Amino acid sequence: MNERILRAEPYVLAPGQRVSDDWDFQPEMRMLASGNQTGNALTVADCSYDAALFGPPLHIHENDDEAMFVLEGVVTLQIGEERHELLPGSFAWMPRGVPHCFANLSGEPIRVFGLSAPSGFEHMLTAIGEAMTGEDDPIRAYRLGEEIGRRFGFRVIGPPLWEMPVHGTVVGP
Incomplete structure (x- = not known):
């Protein structure tokens, strides 16, 4: 769970730069802002994934809301019972408590x-x-991921998207 939101100092990152947090274990994720920079207000990342991203299992966030803006490629996103094919320029809002998962x-x-x-x-x-x-x-x-996730309010409630049957796909937002 988060500490309370604090006042943060302004900053700017140059192209290719990321915040000083240690993200070497996940090179596909360019961390633009974490709680350290935003006074615990939000986390922002620019994520590049190859064609083999299976994505997380169906889950809910108990402590945070999540948003996704597609810059390149097509992301398949499940929110509740609806499956969406998100094209570049598509935006998705996933409030805490709403089941969702995604994959490439x-x-x-x-x-x-x-x-x-x-x-x-x-x-x-x-x-x-x-x-x-x-x-x-x-x-x-x-x-290990599931166990650690529970400690942070990330609760797995179903299989990953690629294991789910397709009930109906909504193209675009």
């Missing part, structure tokens, strides 16, 4: 601008990254 099912790279408010999501990603360093067993890695 297109076979092409994707790039997404992600936001989480309040901040704290980055701490979960750091803990998972540290725990999984050197972990070769995918089942153990999945269980």
